[in-house]
Amino acid sequence: MDEFQHIYGQHHDLQLCDLQEEALAHADALVVCAVWKIFRCPNFKMMQSKMSQLVVIDARNIYDKKFMLANGFSYYSIGR
Numbered sequence: 708m709d710e711f712q713h714i715y716g717q718h719h720d721l722q723l724c725d726l727q728e729e730a731l732a733h734a735d736a737l738v739v740c741a742v743w744k745i746f747r748c749p750n751f752k753m754m755q756s757k758m759s760q761l762v763v764i765d766a767r768n769i770y771d772k773k774f775m776l777a778n779g780f781s782y783y784s785i786g787r
Contacts, residue, residue, distance in 0.1 A: 728757060736762035742769060751778055 708723050715721070724730040727745070731737065731754055739746055747769055755761060755778070763775060766785045775782035 728753065731757040733757075733759045735760045736764060738764045738766065739769060740766050742767045755779065 708725075711723065727749070734757070737754070737758070746767075761780045762783075763770065763780050764783045764785065768784050768787050770782065770784075772782055772784060772787075
């Protein structure tokens, strides 16, 4: 996050979070742009309880579409 702030600076409409739970609180959507280990096996129940809209845009195609839809997420995989 230090590098991100160094490049982009402070913005009133940007909130950086240390914890996944903070980032998902009241989120309208989750966009997955990296295949980091932490994103591969998220706590989907926690996601459901934190997000205001269950929308996932998966630019790395790491989640199973059938699983996501069966668990109430609007799921969009990019390039599949």
